Amino acid sequence: MITCFLVDDEQSAIDILRAFIDKTPFLTLVGSSSNPLEALGILQNQPVDLLFLDIHMPQLSGLDLMRLMPGRTRVILTTAYSEFAVEGFELNVLDYLLKPIAFERFLKAAQKALNTAIEPAARWQPEEKPDTYIFVKTESKGKMTKVDFDEIMFVEGMKNYVSINTSTERIITLLNIKDLEDRLPGKQFMRVHKSYIVSLDKIRALDGNQILLKGMKAYVPLGETYRTAFFEALQEKVMGSGRK
Template identity: 55%
Template sequence: MINCLVVDDEQHAIDVILHYIKQTPFLKLVKATTNPIEALQIVNMEKIDLVFLDVQMPEISGLDFAKAIQGKAKVILTTAYSEFAAEGFDLEVVDYLLKPISLPRFLKAVQRVINTITSTVSFAQQAESIEDDYIFVKTELKGKMLKINLRDIDYIEGMKNYVAISHGGTKTMVLLNMKDLEERLPKKHFLRVHKSYIVAVSKIVAVEGNIIRLKNQRVEILLGETYRSAFHEIMKHKLMG
């Protein structure tokens, strides 16, 4: 059961979402309110899995609300205006519904929430198996070796004779080639997606065409043509809908 909160400054817009929630067996309404300040208190005090959130509200905008809850719940933005979509994506909202909202489009958005939750649980379970695993690498400084926890690695970029390992908000340059590193990393958790990139599966949050987006990373990683078939073959096992 997914616990839902509906926030919109217009009651008729709330009524539409409530009607759809009632028709969806796995959604449970916790509260519907026109007051975003009250909604913030509810998110902090109760178990809320999903917020249906209007963008334009008088006291606090939906975008500011999404920032304020800091990922405590999944967010589906609801609005009559399409120009906020890009900023919504930057906030990692699950979907963006344009009013008037149809039931099929509502259900598609909810399915995306389920996919996201399922993927998060799956990736968390995978991460547990590498929680304490690590590698030691030789850095640019002679005689210095650095321990890098596998769970902290976001992606690895090949740079001629070096690789740059992005981990824990920093990059470490290592005198190593991509092929050797690829063979040493567990294939269940790391995928070669380009001749110059290896990504951590658990850090993938979106794939847009041939662009891979990673959690908390602004970098866009190109899915190379040579690696597309293998990548999509692995990803399709997690695909729903």
């Protein structure tokens, strides 16, 4: 629901806009004033979503009031004078309604307010960040260890257990290798054998059906079943054909 406030020095104009707001299901009127200075005081303490604002008023013009308004309030100008349209849009008004205002034209302006109320919320929706770690239960009862994905070199399956190997430690946990494979980010890790998952970033060299990882002397086997998918994943990284 969009909260609205009316400012116009003519009560008849306020009455017309109040009737229009009552007919518009997504607008709700929270107040009105025929005195722009009074309205400024109210709005500075209780900001609203949308202000319908006349331009020609005693003591303070609508354009001057706009310059003093809280920044989050959107403004639709309502006036009998078209010559202020350019100046109004330079102040980033949402719309400019010329009196006498037809309900259809009012509704079009109100729809703009609805659209601008919805779009920023969607645009600023926090982006869901991918997981970068997991906690796993270890052999010690009640102990859980945090494992950062970036630190994993490879995973080895051992029946009902898996061994998660980093450059500094080996973590044994009661897990199925398939369950862990599903949990690891697919762009970073790949199953290369029925018993092994490797971090693609940690690969140092390939030699036939063997994979050498950075900082390791032993090779991880590349299973025949996984060979085609593995090389397809690496294809865009491969340079040179090996031909002379």
